[in-house]
């Protein structure tokens with residue numbers, strides 16, 4: 001390997017931001033640091049070239065300074081933003097990773113990263129599917145869909161499943177898993193283009209544009225005249241309230257996320273919570289990190305589904321590190337159509 005020193009461009013958080021919307025100008029691209037593309041003798045680190053970066057909603061929370069520890073660490077202003085990504089190993093002192101391997105896990109929003117901890121770093125076993133899939137369908141969001149639907153949702157054939165933010169990185173996959181299981185599946189999304197994808201690409205039975213529905217309760221009653229067995233919750237707020245009114249007896253709510261609340265100054269209240277009691281609903285939150293021990297089982301199953309054409313996946317790809325902040329912020333305005341990722345380099 002050539003021993004060279006490069007200027008390592010990176011995107012940093014400029015400052016902590018208070019509750020409320022994050023903007024592109026809270027982040028900046030800097031090109032001041034240099035990095036030697038070879039590890040010193042005796043190092044146990046892994047040096048990688050970043051290829052694809054994942055934009056995920058939870059990253060917003062990390063931009064605010066928390067007084068109490070949060071479920072994810074706060075970012076550190078002035079240092080590269082960290083998040084999931086797909087990388088190529090350039091040098092390694094770690095026995096599990098060798099030069100030329102492709103890996104996915106937590107990396108930096110920069111061209112090259114030096115990983116001193118390899119906890120949560122997965123070697124990519126299948127390079128005959130697009131590597132970018134390891135930011136989405138075969139990475140953290142895909143595994144979230146798998147855990148949330150099968151483990152938390154406890155689905156049965158023929159049940160009625162509702163998914164919010166249904167065309168996104170997680171939602172599109174939940175819907176396809178539910179169809180493979182023989183469920184009746186409905187999704188909500190924020191544009192007609194996304195609704196079209198749900199019905200005509202991902203095979204949902206029904207879908208609606210929640211921004212065009214004057215009454216979410218009525219929209220759900222229209223799609224589920226007999227009620228909802230499983231709600232895959234991505235959004236929270238008014239949608240959760242409407243869902244509670246339409247759940248069936250012994251229904252399950254897999255509480256995956258509540259994106260409508262991530263950028264607000266004051267969290268919204270939710271009415272009709274008593275339905276959880278009267279309808280014997282099990283509402284359970286989950287965090288994907290707690291389940292990574294079954295990742296390999298998921299990876300094998302979903303790679304097979306992809307190869308057999310049983311599952312498709314839509315990505316929204318931004319080009320270049322300099323466009324990463326806009327791509328991340330766009331998640332909260334619904335600008336992404338499918339899984340939002342950023343290409344830094346192809347090889």
Ligand SMILES: NC(=O)c1ccc[n+]([C@@H]2O[C@H](COP(=O)([O-])OP(=O)(O)OC[C@H]3O[C@@H](n4cnc5c(N)ncnc54)[C@H](OP(=O)(O)O)[C@@H]3O)[C@@H](O)[C@H]2O)c1
Pocket residue numbers: 056057058140141144165166167168169170171188189190191194233234235255256257258259260261286287288289331332333334335336337338339340
């Ligand atoms: N529990 C876990 O371990 C875990 C892991 C991964 C993700 N998650 C959660 O899963 C959910 C989906 O994540 P994802 O990665 O798949 O994102 P995504 O759906 O690909 O992108 C976010 C989407 O959320 C919708 N949205 C944004 N602001 C909204 C608002 N105010 N009200 C309603 N919808 C809004 C937009 O779609 P529309 O155009 O349809 O509005 C946007 O495209 C998020 O809540 C995320 O936090 C949880």
